[in-house]
Amino acid sequence: MPGVLVLVRHGQSEWNLKNLFTGWKNPDITEQGEQEAQKTGQMLKSKNVHFDEAFTSDLKRAQHTTDIILSILGQGHIPITRSQALNERDYGDLAGLNKDDARKKWGEDQVHIWRRSYDVPPPGGESLKDTVARVLPYYIQNILPKVMQGKNILIGAHGNSLRALVMVLDRLTPEQITKLEIGTGEPFLYKLRNDTTVEKKETF
Numbered sequence: 001m002p003g004v005l006v007l008v009r010h011g012q013s014e015w016n017l018k019n020l021f022t023g024w025k026n027p028d029i030t031e032q033g034e035q036e037a038q039k040t041g042q043m044l045k046s047k048n049v050h051f052d053e054a055f056t057s058d059l060k061r062a063q064h065t066t067d068i069i070l071s072i073l074g075q076g077h078i079p080i081t082r083s084q085a086l087n088e089r090d091y092g093d094l095a096g097l098n099k100d101d102a103r104k105k106w107g108e109d110q111v112h113i114w115r116r117s118y119d120v121p122p123p124g125g126e127s128l129k130d131t132v133a134r135v136l137p138y139y140i141q142n143i144l145p146k147v148m149q150g151k152n153i154l155i156g157a158h159g160n161s162l163r164a165l166v167m168v169l170d171r172l173t174p175e176q177i178t179k180l181e182i183g184t185g186e187p188f189l190y191k192l193r194n195d196t197t198v199e200k201k202e203t204f
């Protein structure tokens with residue numbers, strides 16, 4: 001029987017707090033972000049989830065969040081694999097800019113298209129489609145086989161690298177994915193079938 005797959009977005013980062021496009025930049029989480037991660041850890045504890053392995057990105061905010069969740073669960077000893085493949089969408093030239101200033105400069109609609117559309121990349125950066133193209137092979141090659149072996153897996157990652165994965169797991173269309181927002185520290189718990197499709201998704 002497949003194990004459970006839990007996806008968690010990192011807690012609030014210093015740049016989320018400052019309302020800056022972040023992408024591959026590497027700020028840590030704030031005190032509020034730590035609390036969000038602790039709360040997620042408590043929720044998973046109440047569900048009695050015992051992880052066998054965790055995966056996270058190359059970026060501090062996702063790694064720190066993953067460490068906090070595992071320590072709340074008393075599972076800090078499990079193997080954690082870090083990969084750039086799970087990094088946030090590369091925001092290119094927008095990284096470091098204030099999101100409201102960007103709206104003033106390029107207009108609400110254009111900024112929304114860069115942030116939420118499926119296939120329009122921000123200048124010099126990755127579209128969600130590009131992000132799917134790196135997240136999905138990594139998931140299929142490195143994570144899915146473990147879930148299929150019955151291992152319970154935690155993925156601590158980012159708003160858009162997780163939107164990429166959720167799009168595939170939930171079979172969302174490019175139109176539907178534009179509406180999906182994932183909050184900081186927000187977890188999703190998936191139970192998969194033997195054919196790798198989703199049997200059940202729990203949100204908290």
Ligand SMILES: O=C(O)[C@H](O)COP(=O)(O)O
Nearest residue numbers: 020021022023088115159
């Ligand atoms: O990289 C960022 O700026 C955020 O983590 C996610 O940004 P978004 O809400 O614009 O997708």
